Amino acid sequence: MKAIYIMWLREVKRFIRSKSRIVGALGQPVLFLIALGYGLGPVFAKAGQGDYFQFIAPGIIGMSIIFTAIFNGMQVIWDRQFGFLKETMVAPVSRLSIMFGRTLGGATVSGTQGALVLLIAIIAGFRPISLLGVLFWLVIMLLIALLFSALGSMVASRLKAMQGFQLIMNFLVMPLFFLSGALFPLNNIPSALLLVARLDPLSYGVDALRYFFIGAATFPIALDIGVLVAVTTVFLVLGSYFFSRIEV
Protein backbone atom coordinates (compact mmCIF):
# COMPACT_ATOMS: atom_id res chain seq x y z
CA MET A 1 0.00 0.00 0.00
CA LYS A 2 2.76 2.43 0.97
CA ALA A 3 4.73 1.30 -2.07
CA ILE A 4 1.82 2.33 -4.30
CA TYR A 5 1.69 5.68 -2.52
CA ILE A 6 5.41 6.41 -2.83
CA MET A 7 5.45 5.53 -6.54
CA TRP A 8 2.39 7.76 -7.03
CA LEU A 9 4.08 10.56 -5.13
CA ARG A 10 7.17 10.28 -7.32
CA GLU A 11 5.14 10.84 -10.50
CA VAL A 12 3.28 13.79 -8.98
CA LYS A 13 6.49 15.42 -7.72
CA ARG A 14 8.18 15.03 -11.08
CA PHE A 15 5.15 16.58 -12.78
CA ILE A 16 4.91 19.59 -10.47
CA ARG A 17 8.65 20.22 -10.90
CA SER A 18 8.56 20.23 -14.68
CA LYS A 19 6.75 23.53 -15.19
CA SER A 20 7.99 23.80 -18.75
CA ARG A 21 6.44 20.43 -19.56
CA ILE A 22 3.08 21.49 -18.13
CA VAL A 23 3.03 24.72 -20.12
CA GLY A 24 4.40 22.98 -23.22
CA ALA A 25 1.69 20.36 -23.07
CA LEU A 26 -0.96 23.11 -23.00
CA GLY A 27 0.18 24.60 -26.29
CA GLN A 28 -1.21 21.98 -28.62
CA PRO A 29 -4.72 21.70 -27.09
CA VAL A 30 -5.08 25.48 -27.02
CA LEU A 31 -4.06 25.66 -30.68
CA PHE A 32 -6.60 22.99 -31.60
CA LEU A 33 -9.27 24.74 -29.58
CA ILE A 34 -8.69 28.08 -31.28
CA ALA A 35 -7.91 26.97 -34.82
CA LEU A 36 -10.57 24.29 -35.09
CA GLY A 37 -13.09 25.54 -32.54
CA TYR A 38 -13.31 29.07 -33.89
CA GLY A 39 -12.12 28.32 -37.43
CA LEU A 40 -14.52 25.52 -38.31
CA GLY A 41 -17.35 26.86 -36.13
CA PRO A 42 -19.20 28.77 -38.91
CA VAL A 43 -19.11 25.78 -41.32
CA PHE A 44 -20.34 23.47 -38.57
CA ALA A 45 -23.18 25.86 -37.68
CA LYS A 46 -24.17 26.24 -41.35
CA ALA A 47 -24.42 22.45 -41.61
CA GLY A 48 -26.99 22.61 -38.83
CA GLN A 49 -24.83 20.81 -36.28
CA GLY A 50 -24.84 23.58 -33.69
CA ASP A 51 -21.93 25.17 -31.86
CA TYR A 52 -18.64 23.49 -32.85
CA PHE A 53 -16.68 25.06 -30.01
CA GLN A 54 -19.00 23.43 -27.46
CA PHE A 55 -18.70 20.18 -29.37
CA ILE A 56 -14.94 20.09 -29.73
CA ALA A 57 -13.92 21.26 -26.23
CA PRO A 58 -14.58 17.86 -24.56
CA GLY A 59 -12.65 16.22 -27.42
CA ILE A 60 -9.66 18.48 -26.86
CA ILE A 61 -9.76 17.81 -23.12
CA GLY A 62 -9.70 14.10 -23.99
CA MET A 63 -6.75 14.75 -26.32
CA SER A 64 -4.65 16.47 -23.68
CA ILE A 65 -5.36 13.59 -21.28
CA ILE A 66 -4.41 10.83 -23.69
CA PHE A 67 -1.20 12.58 -24.82
CA THR A 68 -0.04 13.28 -21.28
CA ALA A 69 -1.07 9.84 -20.01
CA ILE A 70 0.70 7.84 -22.69
CA PHE A 71 3.74 10.08 -22.55
CA ASN A 72 3.87 9.58 -18.81
CA GLY A 73 3.48 5.82 -19.15
CA MET A 74 6.45 5.85 -21.52
CA GLN A 75 8.58 7.11 -18.63
CA VAL A 76 9.25 3.43 -17.95
CA ILE A 77 11.64 3.56 -20.92
CA TRP A 78 13.43 6.60 -19.50
CA ASP A 79 13.71 4.85 -16.17
CA ARG A 80 15.18 1.88 -17.93
CA GLN A 81 17.76 4.03 -19.73
CA PHE A 82 18.63 6.09 -16.67
CA GLY A 83 18.79 3.03 -14.43
CA PHE A 84 16.10 3.87 -11.90
CA LEU A 85 13.99 0.95 -13.10
CA LYS A 86 16.52 -1.46 -11.56
CA GLU A 87 16.05 0.11 -8.15
CA THR A 88 12.34 -0.70 -8.30
CA MET A 89 12.97 -4.18 -9.76
CA VAL A 90 15.08 -5.36 -6.80
CA ALA A 91 12.76 -3.82 -4.20
CA PRO A 92 10.93 -6.34 -1.98
CA VAL A 93 7.47 -5.28 -3.13
CA SER A 94 5.24 -6.81 -5.75
CA ARG A 95 5.74 -5.57 -9.28
CA LEU A 96 1.98 -5.10 -9.33
CA SER A 97 2.10 -2.38 -6.68
CA ILE A 98 5.02 -0.65 -8.42
CA MET A 99 3.15 -0.65 -11.71
CA PHE A 100 -0.12 0.34 -10.03
CA GLY A 101 1.49 3.26 -8.19
CA ARG A 102 3.15 4.54 -11.36
CA THR A 103 -0.08 4.24 -13.31
CA LEU A 104 -2.12 6.02 -10.64
CA GLY A 105 0.51 8.76 -10.61
CA GLY A 106 0.38 9.04 -14.39
CA ALA A 107 -3.41 9.20 -14.23
CA THR A 108 -3.34 11.96 -11.61
CA VAL A 109 -0.88 13.94 -13.66
CA SER A 110 -2.73 13.61 -16.96
CA GLY A 111 -6.12 14.19 -15.29
CA THR A 112 -4.72 17.43 -13.89
CA GLN A 113 -3.45 18.39 -17.31
CA GLY A 114 -6.96 17.77 -18.67
CA ALA A 115 -8.45 19.93 -15.92
CA LEU A 116 -6.09 22.77 -16.90
CA VAL A 117 -7.29 22.52 -20.50
CA LEU A 118 -10.90 22.54 -19.25
CA LEU A 119 -10.15 25.73 -17.35
CA ILE A 120 -8.66 27.36 -20.45
CA ALA A 121 -11.63 26.20 -22.54
CA ILE A 122 -14.05 27.78 -20.05
CA ILE A 123 -12.10 31.04 -20.20
CA ALA A 124 -12.22 30.84 -24.02
CA GLY A 125 -16.01 30.51 -23.99
CA PHE A 126 -16.82 26.84 -23.32
CA ARG A 127 -20.10 26.62 -21.40
CA PRO A 128 -20.96 23.26 -19.78
CA ILE A 129 -24.73 22.80 -19.32
CA SER A 130 -24.47 22.66 -15.56
CA LEU A 131 -21.60 23.19 -13.16
CA LEU A 132 -23.23 20.61 -10.87
CA GLY A 133 -21.75 17.89 -13.06
CA VAL A 134 -18.21 18.76 -11.95
CA LEU A 135 -17.83 15.54 -9.98
CA PHE A 136 -18.85 13.47 -13.00
CA TRP A 137 -16.45 15.38 -15.26
CA LEU A 138 -13.57 14.65 -12.94
CA VAL A 139 -14.44 10.97 -12.59
CA ILE A 140 -14.63 10.47 -16.36
CA MET A 141 -11.43 12.45 -16.92
CA LEU A 142 -9.65 10.36 -14.32
CA LEU A 143 -10.97 7.16 -15.87
CA ILE A 144 -9.68 8.15 -19.32
CA ALA A 145 -6.37 9.14 -17.72
CA LEU A 146 -6.10 5.79 -15.96
CA LEU A 147 -6.88 3.84 -19.11
CA PHE A 148 -4.21 5.51 -21.22
CA SER A 149 -1.59 5.61 -18.45
CA ALA A 150 -1.99 1.86 -18.17
CA LEU A 151 -1.70 1.55 -21.94
CA GLY A 152 1.42 3.72 -21.91
CA SER A 153 3.25 1.66 -19.29
CA MET A 154 2.06 -1.53 -20.97
CA VAL A 155 3.62 -0.51 -24.28
CA ALA A 156 6.73 0.90 -22.62
CA SER A 157 7.35 -2.35 -20.73
CA ARG A 158 7.80 -4.03 -24.09
CA LEU A 159 10.11 -1.42 -25.58
CA LYS A 160 13.84 -1.39 -24.97
CA ALA A 161 14.75 2.08 -26.13
CA MET A 162 13.30 5.50 -26.79
CA GLN A 163 13.68 4.93 -30.56
CA GLY A 164 10.29 3.21 -30.55
CA PHE A 165 8.66 6.34 -29.18
CA GLN A 166 8.04 8.01 -32.56
CA LEU A 167 6.46 4.80 -33.78
CA ILE A 168 4.09 4.78 -30.82
CA MET A 169 3.17 8.43 -31.35
CA ASN A 170 2.41 8.03 -35.05
CA PHE A 171 0.84 4.59 -35.08
CA LEU A 172 -0.90 4.48 -31.71
CA VAL A 173 -1.52 7.86 -30.10
CA MET A 174 -2.37 9.86 -33.22
CA PRO A 175 -4.81 7.28 -34.63
CA LEU A 176 -6.41 6.84 -31.20
CA PHE A 177 -7.03 10.57 -31.07
CA PHE A 178 -8.01 11.35 -34.66
CA LEU A 179 -10.31 8.34 -35.11
CA SER A 180 -12.08 8.72 -31.77
CA GLY A 181 -14.79 11.21 -32.66
CA ALA A 182 -13.00 13.87 -30.64
CA LEU A 183 -13.05 16.20 -33.66
CA PHE A 184 -16.19 15.14 -35.56
CA PRO A 185 -19.65 13.75 -34.73
CA LEU A 186 -19.91 10.00 -35.19
CA ASN A 187 -23.34 10.13 -36.84
CA ASN A 188 -23.51 9.96 -40.64
CA ILE A 189 -19.83 9.02 -41.09
CA PRO A 190 -18.77 6.18 -43.44
CA SER A 191 -19.42 2.82 -41.80
CA ALA A 192 -15.76 1.73 -41.97
CA LEU A 193 -14.73 4.84 -40.03
CA LEU A 194 -17.55 4.28 -37.56
CA LEU A 195 -16.35 0.73 -36.99
CA VAL A 196 -12.83 1.95 -36.25
CA ALA A 197 -14.18 4.64 -33.94
CA ARG A 198 -16.22 2.04 -32.10
CA LEU A 199 -13.04 0.03 -31.46
CA ASP A 200 -11.25 3.06 -30.07
CA PRO A 201 -11.64 3.37 -26.29
CA LEU A 202 -11.12 7.12 -26.47
CA SER A 203 -14.42 7.40 -28.42
CA TYR A 204 -16.29 6.25 -25.33
CA GLY A 205 -14.27 8.55 -23.09
CA VAL A 206 -14.98 11.61 -25.20
CA ASP A 207 -18.62 10.55 -25.57
CA ALA A 208 -19.01 10.29 -21.80
CA LEU A 209 -17.38 13.71 -21.39
CA ARG A 210 -19.84 15.20 -23.90
CA TYR A 211 -22.74 13.58 -22.07
CA PHE A 212 -21.83 15.27 -18.80
CA PHE A 213 -20.53 18.52 -20.31
CA ILE A 214 -23.06 19.38 -23.02
CA GLY A 215 -25.76 16.76 -22.56
CA ALA A 216 -25.29 15.19 -25.99
CA ALA A 217 -23.91 11.73 -26.63
CA THR A 218 -23.74 9.10 -29.36
CA PHE A 219 -23.66 5.99 -27.18
CA PRO A 220 -25.66 5.22 -24.01
CA ILE A 221 -23.74 6.56 -21.00
CA ALA A 222 -23.79 3.13 -19.33
CA LEU A 223 -22.00 1.68 -22.37
CA ASP A 224 -19.40 4.48 -22.25
CA ILE A 225 -18.59 3.90 -18.61
CA GLY A 226 -18.77 0.11 -18.97
CA VAL A 227 -16.25 0.13 -21.83
CA LEU A 228 -13.91 2.53 -20.02
CA VAL A 229 -13.90 0.44 -16.85
CA ALA A 230 -13.51 -2.86 -18.70
CA VAL A 231 -10.68 -1.68 -20.96
CA THR A 232 -8.87 0.00 -18.06
CA THR A 233 -9.01 -3.25 -16.11
CA VAL A 234 -7.66 -5.27 -19.03
CA PHE A 235 -4.82 -2.79 -19.63
CA LEU A 236 -3.92 -2.76 -15.95
CA VAL A 237 -3.76 -6.55 -15.81
CA LEU A 238 -1.80 -6.84 -19.05
CA GLY A 239 0.43 -3.95 -18.02
CA SER A 240 1.38 -5.55 -14.71
CA TYR A 241 2.00 -8.83 -16.47
CA PHE A 242 4.37 -7.24 -18.99
CA PHE A 243 5.94 -5.12 -16.26
CA SER A 244 6.60 -8.17 -14.10
CA ARG A 245 8.32 -9.84 -17.04
CA ILE A 246 10.81 -7.02 -17.57
CA GLU A 247 14.39 -8.19 -17.29
CA VAL A 248 17.05 -5.52 -16.91
Place this chain on the structure above:
Amino acid sequence: MGNIIEVHDLTKKFGEFVAVKGVSFSVEDGGIFAFLGPNGAGKSTTIKMLTTLLRPTSGTIRINGYDPVTDSDLARKSFGIVFQDPSLDDDLTALENLELHGVLYRVPKDTLTKRIDEMLTLVELSDRRNDFVRDFSGGMKRRLEIARGLLHHPKIIFLDEPTLGLDPQTRNHLWSYVQKLNANEGITVFFTTHYMEEADRVAKTIAVIDHGLIVAQGSSDGLKKQTGTTSLEDAFLALTGSAIRDEASSSLERLRTHGRMWRGSGRRS
Protein backbone atom coordinates in the same frame (compact mmCIF):
# COMPACT_ATOMS: atom_id res chain seq x y z
CA MET B 1 30.28 -19.01 10.88
CA GLY B 2 27.96 -20.25 8.14
CA ASN B 3 27.65 -19.25 4.53
CA ILE B 4 25.29 -16.42 3.72
CA ILE B 5 25.42 -16.99 -0.03
CA GLU B 6 25.41 -20.49 -1.45
CA VAL B 7 25.42 -21.13 -5.17
CA HIS B 8 25.25 -24.61 -6.55
CA ASP B 9 25.62 -25.64 -10.18
CA LEU B 10 24.18 -22.33 -11.40
CA THR B 11 23.57 -22.14 -15.14
CA LYS B 12 22.11 -19.44 -17.36
CA LYS B 13 21.43 -19.87 -21.05
CA PHE B 14 20.41 -17.14 -23.46
CA GLY B 15 18.99 -19.17 -26.31
CA GLU B 16 21.89 -21.41 -27.31
CA PHE B 17 24.53 -19.32 -25.65
CA VAL B 18 25.50 -20.50 -22.17
CA ALA B 19 26.62 -17.41 -20.22
CA VAL B 20 27.11 -19.19 -16.90
CA LYS B 21 28.04 -22.88 -16.99
CA GLY B 22 27.21 -24.56 -13.71
CA VAL B 23 29.16 -22.46 -11.22
CA SER B 24 29.27 -23.26 -7.52
CA PHE B 25 30.67 -21.08 -4.75
CA SER B 26 29.81 -19.84 -1.32
CA VAL B 27 30.38 -16.64 0.62
CA GLU B 28 31.01 -16.72 4.33
CA ASP B 29 28.76 -14.66 6.59
CA GLY B 30 30.55 -11.43 7.41
CA GLY B 31 33.16 -11.93 4.72
CA ILE B 32 34.40 -9.67 1.94
CA PHE B 33 34.18 -11.54 -1.33
CA ALA B 34 35.62 -10.37 -4.65
CA PHE B 35 34.14 -11.80 -7.81
CA LEU B 36 36.64 -11.22 -10.58
CA GLY B 37 36.65 -11.94 -14.27
CA PRO B 38 37.32 -10.37 -17.65
CA ASN B 39 34.52 -8.60 -19.52
CA GLY B 40 31.82 -10.97 -20.70
CA ALA B 41 32.98 -13.77 -18.36
CA GLY B 42 29.54 -14.12 -16.76
CA LYS B 43 30.00 -11.82 -13.74
CA SER B 44 27.03 -9.54 -14.36
CA THR B 45 24.77 -12.42 -15.35
CA THR B 46 25.63 -14.20 -12.09
CA ILE B 47 25.00 -11.07 -10.02
CA LYS B 48 21.69 -10.53 -11.77
CA MET B 49 20.63 -14.07 -10.87
CA LEU B 50 21.73 -13.61 -7.25
CA THR B 51 19.77 -10.36 -6.99
CA THR B 52 16.49 -11.66 -8.53
CA LEU B 53 16.84 -9.69 -11.78
CA LEU B 54 17.30 -12.81 -13.92
CA ARG B 55 15.90 -16.29 -13.52
CA PRO B 56 18.50 -19.06 -13.55
CA THR B 57 18.12 -21.75 -16.22
CA SER B 58 19.11 -24.35 -13.63
CA GLY B 59 20.96 -24.70 -10.34
CA THR B 60 20.22 -23.38 -6.88
CA ILE B 61 20.95 -20.14 -5.05
CA ARG B 62 20.51 -19.34 -1.38
CA ILE B 63 20.72 -15.73 -0.29
CA ASN B 64 20.57 -15.51 3.50
CA GLY B 65 18.83 -18.89 3.31
CA TYR B 66 16.21 -17.75 0.76
CA ASP B 67 15.77 -18.81 -2.82
CA PRO B 68 15.68 -15.69 -5.05
CA VAL B 69 13.27 -17.44 -7.42
CA THR B 70 10.62 -18.63 -4.98
CA ASP B 71 11.19 -16.34 -1.97
CA SER B 72 12.20 -13.30 -3.99
CA ASP B 73 10.92 -10.67 -1.57
CA LEU B 74 12.69 -12.20 1.43
CA ALA B 75 15.87 -12.56 -0.60
CA ARG B 76 15.53 -8.95 -1.78
CA LYS B 77 15.18 -7.67 1.77
CA SER B 78 18.42 -9.43 2.66
CA PHE B 79 20.67 -7.48 0.32
CA GLY B 80 21.45 -3.98 -0.84
CA ILE B 81 22.99 -3.34 -4.20
CA VAL B 82 25.02 -0.69 -5.97
CA PHE B 83 24.68 -1.27 -9.68
CA GLN B 84 27.38 -0.71 -12.24
CA ASP B 85 25.44 2.22 -13.76
CA PRO B 86 23.65 4.83 -11.68
CA SER B 87 20.10 3.91 -10.69
CA LEU B 88 18.99 7.04 -8.86
CA ASP B 89 16.09 9.27 -9.82
CA ASP B 90 17.80 12.44 -11.04
CA ASP B 91 14.64 14.51 -10.64
CA LEU B 92 14.37 13.82 -6.94
CA THR B 93 16.61 15.13 -4.16
CA ALA B 94 19.11 12.93 -2.32
CA LEU B 95 16.76 12.76 0.65
CA GLU B 96 13.76 11.85 -1.51
CA ASN B 97 15.71 9.05 -3.18
CA LEU B 98 16.53 7.61 0.23
CA GLU B 99 12.97 8.03 1.51
CA LEU B 100 11.58 6.26 -1.52
CA HIS B 101 13.97 3.37 -0.92
CA GLY B 102 13.06 3.26 2.77
CA VAL B 103 9.35 3.04 2.00
CA LEU B 104 9.84 0.34 -0.65
CA TYR B 105 11.85 -1.70 1.86
CA ARG B 106 9.32 -1.04 4.65
CA VAL B 107 11.77 0.63 7.02
CA PRO B 108 9.59 1.88 9.93
CA LYS B 109 9.04 5.63 9.75
CA ASP B 110 10.57 6.50 13.12
CA THR B 111 13.79 4.62 12.44
CA LEU B 112 13.96 5.76 8.80
CA THR B 113 14.77 9.40 9.58
CA LYS B 114 17.53 8.38 11.98
CA ARG B 115 18.96 5.83 9.59
CA ILE B 116 18.97 8.32 6.70
CA ASP B 117 20.93 10.80 8.85
CA GLU B 118 23.35 8.07 9.82
CA MET B 119 23.94 6.94 6.24
CA LEU B 120 24.25 10.47 4.85
CA THR B 121 26.86 11.20 7.51
CA LEU B 122 28.73 8.03 6.64
CA VAL B 123 29.03 8.97 2.97
CA GLU B 124 29.54 12.67 3.82
CA LEU B 125 26.52 13.99 1.97
CA SER B 126 24.53 15.41 4.90
CA ASP B 127 24.81 18.98 3.68
CA ARG B 128 23.64 18.07 0.17
CA ARG B 129 20.52 16.16 1.23
CA ASN B 130 18.07 18.61 -0.31
CA ASP B 131 19.91 19.01 -3.61
CA PHE B 132 18.70 17.35 -6.78
CA VAL B 133 20.65 14.28 -7.74
CA ARG B 134 21.04 15.60 -11.30
CA ASP B 135 23.46 18.20 -9.91
CA PHE B 136 25.66 15.53 -8.28
CA SER B 137 29.04 14.40 -9.63
CA GLY B 138 29.65 10.74 -10.48
CA GLY B 139 31.43 10.17 -7.17
CA MET B 140 28.64 11.77 -5.15
CA LYS B 141 26.04 9.65 -6.92
CA ARG B 142 28.01 6.51 -6.14
CA ARG B 143 28.27 7.50 -2.49
CA LEU B 144 24.55 8.19 -2.34
CA GLU B 145 23.86 4.81 -3.89
CA ILE B 146 25.97 3.14 -1.22
CA ALA B 147 24.01 5.00 1.45
CA ARG B 148 20.80 3.85 -0.21
CA GLY B 149 21.92 0.25 -0.56
CA LEU B 150 22.68 0.11 3.18
CA LEU B 151 19.59 1.95 4.37
CA HIS B 152 17.46 -1.08 5.17
CA HIS B 153 20.13 -2.87 7.25
CA PRO B 154 20.84 -5.56 4.65
CA LYS B 155 22.87 -8.63 5.54
CA ILE B 156 24.72 -8.47 2.23
CA ILE B 157 25.80 -5.60 0.03
CA PHE B 158 26.48 -6.21 -3.66
CA LEU B 159 28.83 -3.72 -5.28
CA ASP B 160 29.12 -4.15 -9.04
CA GLU B 161 32.27 -2.28 -10.12
CA PRO B 162 31.60 0.42 -7.52
CA THR B 163 34.81 2.37 -8.20
CA LEU B 164 34.53 2.55 -11.98
CA GLY B 165 35.36 6.07 -13.17
CA LEU B 166 36.09 7.45 -9.70
CA ASP B 167 39.21 9.38 -8.71
CA PRO B 168 41.67 7.78 -6.25
CA GLN B 169 40.42 9.96 -3.39
CA THR B 170 36.81 8.86 -3.77
CA ARG B 171 37.90 5.26 -4.33
CA ASN B 172 39.85 5.23 -1.11
CA HIS B 173 36.99 6.77 0.84
CA LEU B 174 34.56 4.31 -0.63
CA TRP B 175 36.58 1.29 0.41
CA SER B 176 37.09 2.72 3.86
CA TYR B 177 33.27 3.07 4.30
CA VAL B 178 32.84 -0.47 3.10
CA GLN B 179 35.48 -1.86 5.42
CA LYS B 180 34.06 0.15 8.32
CA LEU B 181 30.61 -1.30 7.68
CA ASN B 182 31.93 -4.79 7.37
CA ALA B 183 33.74 -4.42 10.70
CA ASN B 184 31.01 -2.53 12.61
CA GLU B 185 27.78 -3.98 11.29
CA GLY B 186 29.06 -7.35 10.11
CA ILE B 187 27.69 -6.83 6.60
CA THR B 188 28.86 -9.34 4.03
CA VAL B 189 30.38 -7.58 1.03
CA PHE B 190 30.20 -9.08 -2.46
CA PHE B 191 31.95 -6.97 -5.06
CA THR B 192 33.33 -7.01 -8.57
CA THR B 193 36.13 -4.84 -9.86
CA HIS B 194 38.69 -4.62 -12.62
CA TYR B 195 41.24 -3.03 -10.28
CA MET B 196 43.20 -5.99 -8.95
CA GLU B 197 44.94 -3.98 -6.24
CA GLU B 198 41.49 -3.22 -4.72
CA ALA B 199 40.62 -6.89 -4.59
CA ASP B 200 44.05 -7.66 -3.18
CA ARG B 201 43.69 -5.04 -0.46
CA VAL B 202 40.06 -5.49 0.54
CA ALA B 203 38.86 -9.01 -0.22
CA LYS B 204 39.24 -11.92 2.15
CA THR B 205 38.11 -14.42 -0.46
CA ILE B 206 38.33 -14.19 -4.24
CA ALA B 207 36.67 -16.18 -6.99
CA VAL B 208 37.75 -15.84 -10.61
CA ILE B 209 35.19 -16.55 -13.32
CA ASP B 210 35.98 -16.93 -17.01
CA HIS B 211 33.90 -18.16 -19.93
CA GLY B 212 31.07 -18.87 -17.50
CA LEU B 213 33.17 -21.13 -15.27
CA ILE B 214 34.87 -20.54 -11.92
CA VAL B 215 38.55 -21.05 -12.69
CA ALA B 216 39.99 -20.39 -9.24
CA GLN B 217 38.86 -19.68 -5.70
CA GLY B 218 40.67 -18.75 -2.52
CA SER B 219 42.54 -15.96 -0.77
CA SER B 220 44.72 -13.54 -2.68
CA ASP B 221 47.85 -15.29 -1.39
CA GLY B 222 46.37 -18.65 -2.28
CA LEU B 223 45.78 -17.56 -5.87
CA LYS B 224 49.32 -16.18 -6.15
CA LYS B 225 50.75 -19.40 -4.78
CA GLN B 226 48.59 -21.51 -7.07
CA THR B 227 49.78 -19.64 -10.15
CA GLY B 228 53.35 -19.05 -8.98
CA THR B 229 53.03 -15.27 -9.37
CA THR B 230 53.82 -12.38 -7.07
CA SER B 231 50.86 -10.05 -7.70
CA LEU B 232 47.12 -10.66 -7.96
CA GLU B 233 47.13 -9.00 -11.38
CA ASP B 234 49.67 -11.54 -12.67
CA ALA B 235 47.73 -14.35 -11.03
CA PHE B 236 44.55 -13.10 -12.72
CA LEU B 237 46.25 -12.94 -16.13
CA ALA B 238 47.76 -16.37 -15.63
CA LEU B 239 44.31 -17.75 -14.89
CA THR B 240 42.35 -15.99 -17.61
CA GLY B 241 44.93 -15.43 -20.35
CA SER B 242 45.88 -12.08 -21.83
CA ALA B 243 43.56 -11.96 -24.85
CA ILE B 244 41.28 -8.91 -24.88
CA ARG B 245 37.56 -9.64 -24.55
CA ASP B 246 34.71 -7.75 -26.10
CA GLU B 247 31.66 -7.50 -23.96
CA ALA B 248 28.28 -7.08 -25.61
CA SER B 249 26.21 -4.24 -24.18
CA SER B 250 23.40 -6.36 -22.82
CA SER B 251 22.33 -9.94 -22.54
CA LEU B 252 20.11 -9.41 -25.56
CA GLU B 253 22.95 -7.89 -27.53
CA ARG B 254 25.15 -10.78 -26.48
CA LEU B 255 22.53 -13.13 -27.82
CA ARG B 256 22.49 -11.34 -31.16
CA THR B 257 26.27 -11.21 -31.36
CA HIS B 258 26.34 -14.85 -30.62
CA GLY B 259 23.76 -15.54 -33.31
CA ARG B 260 25.85 -13.63 -35.81
CA MET B 261 28.96 -15.50 -34.79
CA TRP B 262 27.32 -18.83 -35.25
CA ARG B 263 26.02 -17.91 -38.65
CA GLY B 264 29.46 -16.59 -39.50
CA SER B 265 32.66 -18.41 -38.59
CA GLY B 266 30.84 -20.72 -36.21
CA ARG B 267 33.45 -20.42 -33.51
CA ARG B 268 33.32 -18.49 -30.28
CA SER B 269 36.55 -16.78 -29.28
